[in-house]
Amino acid sequence: MEHIDKRKKIVIMFSIMAALLFAALNQTIVGTALPTIISELGGIEYFSWVFTIFMLASSITAVLVGRLSDTYGRKPFILIGIGIFSIGSFLCGISDTIIQLILYRAIQGFGGGMIMSTSFTAVGDLFSPRERGKWQGLLSSVFGLASVFGPTLGGYIVDHYDWHWVFWIFLPFGIVAFLMILILFPTVEKQSKEPVDYLGSLFITLTIVPLLLSFTWAGKQYDWVSPQIIGLFAVSLIALAVFISIEKKAKSPVLPLEMFKTKVFTVSNIIGFFLGAGMFGSIMYMPMFIQGVMGTSATKSGFVMMPMTLSMVAGSAISGQLITKTGKYKKLALFGLLVMITGMISMFFMDTGTTNTTAVLNMILVGAGLGISFPIFTLTVQNAVAHRLLGTATSSVQLFRQLGGTIGVAIMGSIMNARMKDYFAEESAKLSVNTETAPLMQKLAGTLSDPQVLLNHEALKAIQGKIPPSMMEMFNSMLHLLRESLSYALSGVFLTGACVIGFAWILTLFFLDEIPLRKTNKTESEETTGELSAAAKE
Template sequence: MEHLDKKSKITIMVAIMSALLFVALNQTIVGTALPKIIADLGGMEYFSWVFTIFMLTSSVTAVLVGKLSDIYGRKPFILLGIGIFMAGTFMCGTSDSIIQLIIYRGIQGFGGGMVMSTSFTAVGDLFSPRERGRWQGIMGGVFGLASVFGPTLGGYIVDNADWHWVFWIFLPVGIVAFILIMRLFPSVTKKEGESVDYFGSVFLTLTILPMLLAFSWAGKEYDWTSPQIIGLFSASVVALLIFISIERKAKSPVLPLELFKNDIFSLSNIIGFILGMGMFGAIMYTPFFIQGVMGTSATKSGFIMMPMTLAMVTASALGGQLITKTGKYKIIAIIGLLVMASGMFSLSRMDMDTSTLVAILNMITVGLGLGMSFPVFTLTIQNAVNYKFLGVATSSAQLFRQLGGTVGVSIMGTVMASSMKDEMAQMAPKGGTEAIAQNPQVAEKFKALQDPQALMDADKLEAIRQTLPEQMTGMFDQIVMVLRTSLSHALNDVFLTGMFLLTAAVILTFFLREIPLRMSNKEEEPIAEHGDEKVLKQEKFKEQYQR
């Protein structure tokens, strides 16, 4: 597809970004609407599964489709992905129970994984690595815009209309994207000599699913040392060993092990994994500080988070343009990670007296760093491998980032819970426990304060306070203050953990070998595999590109 004229490429990219925006908006719009949905459908105990099932199905599908799209082309999978996602989205809006919603969200995930994997890979089909920088940055910006408008729109819809429209409102966007891609996206013939690695696909799935579940549940549903978590990790390790054995003999492996011999591929995925930990850690736990420590309402919290997302979108687009213009990516990655690490350090210094303006400035710093570094490592991976591995290499980058996010949220959640428990033990009001225990009805009210989530809803806290005897309101206020202070200290530890992780990513990036960005996909072998004998060829392409 690289041979297409500029106008055709841009038109196809508009179609791809429409599909990506459709998926991203439907991901982000659910969060703010879910409390109303749960209130209608019930099943609060299954709340987390609405998100978990999407993560599981989309992660597995993305990595499996990567190899299949290398064999059969991107078009059938992006169309199939949009179709499945639209079907799942429509069905989500018809849910009569939380179980139905979870099942339909799983279907959404299957389609979403296909769309996300093939969308980023299609950029590689259309443009040479040198040109991809700007488009990878714009694609990252699409996710950022969805993060800005999705939650706000979701809250508006549930406040002013039936919650079912949260899922249905963007269906026309999906239909338009489907028609555009069907008409504009070129078809390719199946690659000869390639076959589907069924056994490898099965055991790759059996490796990923238990691992994601273990990290999602550890420290929340079950203890890290519980038989359930140990069993899931053990199952994942066994499946991984079998998977490696299968891939060594497979004619057309679903994830070629030879890719990991490429130092740029391996190191970029490790850095991407760490970046995922820091990125999801910031996105997931910053609202805890804004709402739980600062006492800001959920609606205002969305507006306070907005500058971080807009900073990420801006930096992603500008960083991508800079990469395309200069051909340099290593320095941009290092600067981006350093800025993000400094932003995380600034977040770790906040306390209950921090002003909204300071919090916003700190989050903007994180957003700028994230936006600069986010597109880089997909690009380095695509540039370092043979073009025939483009799909599987791109999907592996997404998988490692997703795994990093899951692991990061789990570890940081454990850090927060442990730190908060220690702080509360030191700061608990003297004699308060005994006074509360003497009145079972009051004790029941105070139970709500054992979970830091209680601080996220100021109205609910005030409602509990109003139902208490007057002599107990002072104790209630004192415990809420202890809880806020403990949460503040715990989140300081969470953000500090994120800073150390991102510092490690900076150090690793210094060891990332920077090779010239190829000027065409027609080059059969990248420099990363054969050294400097390709430099002259690269310079020739560079001259042609500049002309």
């Protein structure tokens, strides 16, 4: 596909961007709408699961589809992915409970994993590593644009219409994307008769699922040292050992272990893991701060988040152009991560008195840093492996990044819940009450101890309307305390995210080698032995 006419390549890229935009819009529109959805469906304790299950499903799918697409081509998987994602989106819109929403988000995740994996891999099919920078940047920009319009539209819908339309509004766009891919994307014949690695696929799934469940449940449903959590870790470790044993013998391994012998490949994926943990673990909780602590409506929350995503789009586009022009990436990655750290540390200092302007400035820093650094580590991995492993390598980037994101959301959710509970209990005990108001005070504390009430402004007004005038001052004090508690809890989340990204910066500085970006998809080792690029090895 590298030698296809340039004009046709652009048309193909347009169809890929359309498919990616469809998936991204449906994914990002949930962010600002979810607090309102949770307030109606209930179950804030499952808040992180709505994100976790999507990343879990998409992570597993991406790594499995990456290997299969190297053999069967990208087209069938991106079409199947669009179909599954569309079904999942429709089902999410008819959810009656939080459990149903989580299950249907899993279906979305399966389709999303296929779309994301094949979209970014197709760029590697069409362009050499040196040319890929600007196109990877454009794909990231497409996702960034979806992040601009998605949250804003999501907030507007839940403020003015039924929340179900959050999941339905872009379904017609999915049909258009499906037809464009079907007509425009070239069909590639099966490259070889390699057998499917069913056992490897099974055991990598058995490794990932218990691992993520253990991090999600620990500290919430079960103690960290409970038999359930220890058992899940044990299952994951045993499955990992079996998986490694299988992959060493498999004729066509789902995740070839030989790739990890390449330093750039391994280091880039580890950095991607921490980047995902810091990014998802912090940014996913930002709408909760804006709506719950600052008291901004869902619609305005989308506008407050918009500058961050616009700066991410600009950062991705500029970063991609610079990489293509210079062929260098390490200094750019270090700069982007440093900008992101600065933004997250600024978010740590936000409190109940923070204005929308301050929040916007902080998020612009985070978005710009993310946009500059995010596409780079996909490019470094693709440049380090032979073209025959392109799909597998690209999906590994998504696997490690989303594993980091899933674990990050889970751990930071635990941090938020623990800090909020401790702060609220400690500070509410200091409030002075008399014998007459003590029972009502206790009842009020029980009602307002759940941050869910802060995310539904209509419900909060309803509660306020039932409070006797004599208790209004106490109610306002409790409400302010709840906002302070949530602010304190989320500041811990943002600081943790900054530390995680800081570790990624250190890894980039000391361990990521800068190797020349190839000007063709053919490598010297691929032409002779078919092994990994010698230039990328130690």
